[in-house]
Amino acid sequence: MIDSPNIISGARTVAHMAAHFEELKEVSLKLNKQAAASTRGYFTPSEDEEVRHLLVSYWQSRNALYDLVISLRDGNEITSTDRGATFLVAYAGAILLVDAARFLHDTFNDNPIVTDKLNEPEPTFGIPDGVYATVQKSLTSPIHVWHLSHAMKYFKAHRADFQQLGHDEFLRPVLDVIRRLEHRLEISTRRYAHARLRVRLTQLAHFFQRDMKGRMLLAIQESVSRMMTGISLRPGYRPALPEDIAADLRTLIKPGDIFITRKEHALTNYFLPGYWPHAALFLGNSESLTTLGIDNHENVKPRWKRLLDADSNEPLRVLEAMKDGVWIRSLTSPFSCNSIAVLRPRISTTHVAEALARGLFHEGKPYDFNFDFTHSERLVCTEVAYRAYEGIDNLLFKLTKRAGRMTLAAEDLVQMALDRNGLEPVAAFAPTHHSGIAVGCNAGELLAQTRDAT
16 A cells, blocks of 8 residues: 555646646637638637647646656665565656657647647747647657656556556556557657667766665656756756744644745746745644634545544644645645745634635645636645635625636735735745745835745
8 A cells, every 4th residue: 555645746747737738628629620611710709719829738738747756766765565566657657748848749740720729839828939839849758758768768667566566556557558558658669779778878877876766766757858848947856944933933823824936946946826826725733723613524534534643743724735636735835935924814713614615615626727717626726715705795806817717826925915816915024035935014015025026
């Protein structure tokens, strides 16, 4: 039974992303059919919105998979028990990336109307010019081909061992993804020979310094890195608030507060508007939820054990939507950042309790890479706060249309707090703008600085 939180989170992400990519494929085929049947030579405004939304959804999904593969630890740091499971999750993530990129090529490459549109920038989400071309170029990298070829051969050679891992409830869908899409890694002998020569001349010595499972994981990570050309990151970088800042924040936060965070060198900063890309809803601990009187609420009782088990070393909890879905997590999760703002709804404690109970109803749902607030079967990070608070004590959120979908960005929540429109700033820490923690009105001034700088 797999019990590693990182592997469980990764397996959930792979399962969710596999389903999401199938939905994107259906949308893509529909758009391509429309474009092929048209004699106009251009998209109507509504069709244009659909293509841009497809681009944003695909790029965000791709980023999530990249983040997943790179976040898995170096093979030498993983326990022997978890190495096989870690390889499976990373391998499945890489297969999904390759399959999606090849699907785009197979579907659109002969349709210049669509490919030109996919290569257009999307300033609202910070998407640069030429993203479709970037994706396709990555697939032709000889080193990329060589690495994935070896990972595929390794999996096939040890297939029976990996099949045993499929008895685990979290890894079963991961193996299903591999079985269904593994053929997408097949390449020609000629291309493989060229790739093999290139790698032998440049990387062989470093590559074979590790044990086999470690080598295969590094091969996948190297391959996936080559699919993210043009993005500047620091793999292995793990952000965290300074200890004194975290300690000060603990004295200020209350259940119901909304955390707005930023991680430097993180993919979550790409293709999202503004300085602040992420949000989480602070729940408090079991004692505070009991004090609020919601411990026996119908939405809370089924989740009480998960709330207590989230992290035995950290009693404070949040409800947070990340790439693996909407889950109760420890305070360590949002505090693993470089910058943070605390926003507080301007409503009574009774209404906060009502909001938290309502928000917890959505725990366990997958992440929504479609960024569509008109549906609640999947949620993005800011939607957790939206679904919890919208309409309670007349607290209303204004949704904004972005890339064809009604959305609520973390920056929108910050602006609400600056305007004292249902929210207010409690504290802010943004070391790129100010060295210490800012509280109250000073927090508002710091948040205004971050908005002016973007």
